[in-house]
Amino acid sequence: MKAKHFLAIALLGFTVLSCKNEESKSEESVQEVVSNRFKITLNATVKKDDDFQVYYKDVNDPSVPFSEDKSIYVAVKGSETPQDIVFELPEGAKPLTLRMDFGLKKDLGDITVNRFSVEYKGKRIDAAGPTFFDYFRPDDSFVKVDKATSKISPIVAKDGNYDPMMFSVESFDQQLAQLVK
Template identity: 45%
Template sequence: MNIKGLLTFLLISATLFSCKDDKKSDAEQQKEEVPTYSIVLNATVKQNDNLQLFFKETTDENTQFSEENSVRVDVVGSDQPQDIEFKLPVDAVANQLRLDFGMNKDQKDIVVNNFTMKFKEKSFTLSSADFFEYFIPDSTSVTVDKANKKVTPRPSKEGNFDPKMFSGTMLADKIRSLN
């Protein structure tokens, strides 16, 4: 009788613990399914650097970009193109973007191959030619060579180093099509 009781107890315990694990797996799975924006820049960045993507949740062009609404990605320098992925926080809404091309003052030309933005099941990809039509360079901090797909970071006249490009109206329309 004791063996039967022990086996029954072990069977019930195993069943309870396995159900608990299933519930945890479901919760983890639901957490992973929360939609977020994913932005992938395929580019050749020859030196180690740290790129930053700012996003505005408002459509008001007079609102400044802020550090709180930005994502940084470390990039290992390479002569080969690489996907640089920015994942926006859960519940973030992207209406306008600013792409900062690093902090490394020795960074040479960055070759932009394409740009992809995804949200839920929708996405769009900009070729390098389209990228330079949809993003507006800050002429004080970058030089753009559209024919060779290059962005060249440079310090401003004041000596500041903050190479960046901003999304234009056409990109804002594309972003809205994802929502």
């Protein structure tokens, strides 16, 4: 009888100690994973479904045009509430200048920018609300901005063309160069 109690207590003790060791091992192995991919996050209120696009260049030369092969599309689901629109560039992409295109549909309506961030290898640049417009300048032919309300209003040009886009400003391009070093 004593042998059975001893065996039961020993087995219970072994089980408790084994589980405790497993927990500490799993806690030790948890590490923050730092991505090697460049990530752009735009938190915005977009009320209608559309596609947004980010172009990037790995040279900071205005004479080099943006190209489709260095761009990322993201489908945006219309919502009255703010949402994160995340663009992850391909492995190895190190952008030095950016262009953001805000939709393909002419009836998109206003976009309210809440936050913006770029992130690479654990380093980050953030902008909130109106400070987004310190990082990007509009193409006035297709975009009107209201900095006070953080609104982007896409415009259909007089000739019917529609391509609402904004370009990173030189000071932001310099920050990007430091980020991807």
